Amino acid sequence: MFQHSSRGTAVWLVIVGLALALTLITGEVPAAAAALLMAGYLALAYVVTRRVQVGSIIESLPRSPVRRPEMSEVAREAVGRASSHPRFDPLVRLLDVGLIVDEHRPDGVSLRRGRFISLDDDGIRPFAIVDVPEGIGDRMARIRFEIRDENGKPRYIYEDDKWLNAGENILLPDYRFPISSNETALDAGTWIMRVQVDGGMLGIHNFNLSPSLSERRRQLSPDGELRERVWRSEDEDISLPLSLEELLRQQSQQHRVR
Structure with missing residues (x-):
């Protein structure tokens, strides 16, 4: 001009x-x-x-800095464990991670978030919420969830291609891992769940699989005390993110239609 x-x-x-x-x-x-x-x-x-x-x-002109979404405390723990992994990916940020305990009932599906799972529970499904930077967003990516028992043996593997938008993305498998109805005997103990994107490790989440009620009754000593204390999770009453709960219910409705 x-x-x-x-x-x-x-x-x-x-x-x-x-x-x-x-x-x-x-x-x-x-x-x-x-x-x-x-x-x-x-x-x-x-x-x-x-x-x-x-x-x-x-x-x-000065611009106000763009605030990135904060990580949950559970995600920070999972990222801390994964940071020493040789394939740790620092670019895709893990915002939240955990397990959803879903039980099919006559009146619908009961959903709760749990870190301490019982062998009496119907099934669990892992989930993760990730923040993808602009430069590597809007693309197809390979998503992988693994659940391993206390001995490190893989018990559940979900792998699929998902579209990742720049910003927040909910990663949720299409099917769950059965607990009480599992065809293979499951051992109680500390299990781990891993989440990966394109082979990069994002987080390693620990959870506890406690014995069933019948097993705990068998472990009762004569004075009525449990030989080994069974802890319950403090985060089981934490509500799920609304968008995640809606997605779960939509999947449940689709399965019933089929």
Whole structure:
């Protein structure tokens, strides 16, 4: 703008200045408006004579930093465990991770978030919420969930291609891991769940699989005390993120339609 002819630019500024001066001399413009017009003319003259691009001025203005979503405490623990893994991926941020205990009942599906699972529970399903940077978002990615028992043996593996948008994404397998109805005997103890994207390790989540009620009764000592204390999770009453719960219920409805 106005870079092809310096003389033409100067003439244009003079004409505009004279017109503005005549307008102000008439006295019909209020003093406040006159001051604003003069300030605007001086600013325009400075920009034009200095050949400063308006876009560069706007870009130089300070911008408020974009707040990235915060990680849950459970996600921080999982990332801390995964950080020493040789394939740890620091680019895709793990915002939340855990297990959903879903039980099919006559009145629908009961959902709760649990870290301490009982062998009496119907089944569990892992989930993760991740934050994908702009540069590597809007693409297909290979998602992998693993559940391993206390001995490190894989008991559940889910792997599929999912579309990842830039920003927050909910990663949720299409099927669950059966507990009480599992065809293979499951041992109580500390289990782990891993979540990966394109082979990069995002988090390693620990959870406890406690004995069934019948087994705990068998372990009762004569004085009525359990030989080994069975802990229950404090986070089982924490409600699921609304979008995640809606997604779960939609999947349940689709299965019933089929």
